[in-house]
Amino acid sequence: ESQDRVFNFAAGPAVLPEHVLRKAQSELYNWRGSGMSVMEMSHRGKEFLSIIQKAESDLRTLLNIPDEYSVLFLQGGATTQFAAIPLNLCKPDDKVDYLVTGSWGDKAVKEAQKYSNPKVIWSGKSEKYTKIPAFEELEQSADAKYLHICANETIHGVEFKTYPNPKNGLLIADMSSNFCSKPVDVSTFGIIYAGAQKNVGPSGVTIVIIRKDLIGNAQPVTPVMLDYKIHDENKSLYNTPPCYGIYMCGLVFEDLLEQGGLVEIEKKNKRKADILYNAIDESKGFYRCPVEKSVRSLMNVPFTLEKAELEAEFVKEAAKEKMVQLKGHRSVGGMRASIYNAMPLAGVEKLVAFMKEFQAKHA
Ligand code: PLP
Numbered sequence: 001e002s003q004d005r006v007f008n009f010a011a012g013p014a015v016l017p018e019h020v021l022r023k024a025q026s027e028l029y030n031w032r033g034s035g036m037s038v039m040e041m042s043h044r045g046k047e048f049l050s051i052i053q054k055a056e057s058d059l060r061t062l063l064n065i066p067d068e069y070s071v072l073f074l075q076g077g078a079t080t081q082f083a084a085i086p087l088n089l090c091k092p093d094d095k096v097d098y099l100v101t102g103s104w105g106d107k108a109v110k111e112a113q114k115y116s117n118p119k120v121i122w123s124g125k126s127e128k129y130t131k132i133p134a135f136e137e138l139e140q141s142a143d144a145k146y147l148h149i150c151a152n153e154t155i156h157g158v159e160f161k162t163y164p165n166p167k168n169g170l171l172i173a174d175m176s177s178n179f180c181s182k183p184v185d186v187s188t189f190g191i192i193y194a195g196a197q198k199n200v201g202p203s204g205v206t207i208v209i210i211r212k213d214l215i216g217n218a219q220p221v222t223p224v225m226l227d228y229k230i231h232d233e234n235k236s237l238y239n240t241p242p243c244y245g246i247y248m249c250g251l252v253f254e255d256l257l258e259q260g261g262l263v264e265i266e267k268k269n270k271r272k273a274d275i276l277y278n279a280i281d282e283s284k285g286f287y288r289c290p291v292e293k294s295v296r297s298l299m300n301v302p303f304t305l306e307k308a309e310l311e312a313e314f315v316k317e318a319a320k321e322k323m324v325q326l327k328g329h330r331s332v333g334g335m336r337a338s339i340y341n342a343m344p345l346a347g348v349e350k351l352v353a354f355m356k357e358f359q360a361k362h363a
Pocket of ligand 1: 012076077078079080104150152153154155174175176177195
């Protein structure tokens with residue numbers, strides 16, 4: 001029942017809209033008169049084909065994806081893409097640039113080192129990943145094949161608001177934690193990739209949006225499962241795909257369209273983020289968000305308490321009021337509230353009210 005559900009501020013897997021879960025429940029053991037659950041269907045049958053085609057078509061509408069781009073539904077998480085990208089786009093000696101604004105970008109470079117010759121053209125590590133530099137001031141490698149960024153750093157709460165324009169025009173973005181949270185001009189990217197488990201579905205599905213001319217140059221050692229050409233030619237059905245996850249993503253895409261598309265979604269996300277950041281900034285230092293204001297994430301809001309010894313109590317007391325998963329990532333500590341698309345405004349309002357009360361009690 002609704003009243004049993006918590007406000008789940010987890011970074012991913014994360015909250016999904018209750019009405020979407022209910023729709024899935026209503027179709028769980030008999031999908032639209034087929035007499036089967038989506039979990040039981042052949043991935044090559046007409047029922048599942050209709051599901052994956054509709055999911056792709058709705059995603060294309062949502063993000064206004066140009067025809068020159070392929071949409072792939074893959075497995076292995078965004079982490080697998082850290083390797084797949086250099087394997088598909090580079091020869092082992094090819095230079096590539098990475099702009100590192102948090103730990104996910106850092107992980108992406110480390111993986112790229114195995115299959116290409118990456119250069120970190122900027123890293124925010126020494127400033128604890130709280131900034132994004134002005135791109136014009138950075139020096140790119142003259143012959144870099146691409147520039148890689150993480151559009152939203154989930155752990156540090158740092159989000160690009162405008163995108164760099166690399167010399168050769170090939171920008172690649174990990175959008176795992178802000179995928180479908182706002183409109184994006186897909187045509188400015190070579191590849192956009194995202195794990196589904198934050199904004200658009202359960203874990204197990206990875207979405208890759210790739211400009212078609214980039215497909216077909218994989219290094220000979222590339223495992224077949226990482227070769228974009230194989231997945232593109234087979235329309236994501238080379239092997240058994242994560243069928244149920246794709247179905248769930250499809251229900252979420254449908255729901256986002258029904259809500260008015262990503263322009264409307266962004267408005268809701270901005271409103272929620274504003275309320276939460278304002279509460280932090282107006283707390284006179286009791287709460288603090290370390291991220292520079294201009295690049296604060298609409299999705300993941302990290303904050304610390306002036307009295308760090310109160311953090312455990314904050315998390316515990318919030319949980320008693322059914323607000324869970326507020327502990328920051330183990331690598332940075334503090335708190336983090338992830339407020340993805342499916343986090344209702346009421347959840348953010350309740351958190352802010354709780355924060356004020358907690359402050360009053362401990363000031
Ligand atoms: N990139 C970002 C921005 C993330 O937030 C995550 C999160 O889990 C990953 C990559 C890794 O994704 P996965 O666990 O799907 O491999």
